[in-house]
Amino acid sequence: MKTTKYWTAAKAYNNFVFEKNMMQLRTTDSEAADWLLSPRRPIEMWARHTIDYGCKSDHITNNVTESFNHWVGDDRKKPIMSMVESLTCRIMVRLQRRFEKGSIFEFVTTPRIRKIIDMTMQDAKLCKMIDAGDDEFQVRDGFTTFVVNLRTKSCSCNY
Template identity: 90%
Template sequence: MWARHIIDSRCKSDHITNNVTESFNHWVGDDRKKPIMVMVESLTCRIMGRLQRRFEKGSRFEFATTPRIRKIVDMTMQDAKLCKVIDAGDDEFQVRDGFTTFAVNLRTRSCGCNYWSLCGLSCTHACACISYKRYNVERFCDFYYSNEIYCKIYQEMIHPMPELNERDRDGYPIVDPPKLKSLPGRPRTARRRAANEGRAGYAARRKKVLHCEVWYLQIVWT
């Protein structure tokens, strides 16, 4: 949470991650072991089908927002029932959430918790005000989460490509791959793990404290 105070509010996302490359490597799978042209062809086909499936999925959405955003908003509306709303007029409210008070402005789409301006989705306090005024909660979701934007993202397509030997020559010389030099030992397939990481596939074991019945000593068992 401490790093989110410097996130630009134009991003409309509070997601922080540093393992994007790990997710991509897992998605690529065994394709990275193939020759470069075969790997590019395989990834092109996978991305081609992925774009088409996502576009067809977005065309079947029934609401103005995507189903995932709709689910998040519905859960937030349930949590908003615990808040106490005081109407100050002109779509401005004072919301009591437990022992903390927040100022909410529906016109400027802002709340004292800053979640709304950061993520683009109405927070618990804003949802309490929206429910109090009986407004449509989808009106207050950022445009980036709309079904229209979802379809625009995946509407572009990757056109089919002919076989390699049937493609037109561009006149440029063919670049051959560099000569491979076999290194001693078996090639590494797993990534290098940090010093503070455990072995792959093994969860961290919890420490147990045992008491000796004779000497009443505490022995840490790992």
């Protein structure tokens, strides 16, 4: 449970949410908050709200390829037609399992996404919206105000 709180602070898109989550973390586990805010760990290196989202990197670690290569395993040593047949069967079994699992979902979305939506809806109950005209709205979340523009699909919270 504690790791969720750490990630919540690290994934904050703006300073207000970051500070709010850090205060919550400090009440839950002050030692962890002190460890995160230590001068040896600059906030700019781990907190999303401090990172320039326009910044790009030419370094790419392709975890999908590494996962696939691990999944293929010994099939890689087979002749090409045998390997393709084996992988086809594995994929079909995997798709069937996912279909069966998805068929019992209560909602259109997956349980994990449904949980996120429910939490967001709970948080949104505290928000007040004011129409600013021209597809813009002012959303008040307690003492903080964010500007939401539906036309550009942007928000001043940077989320």
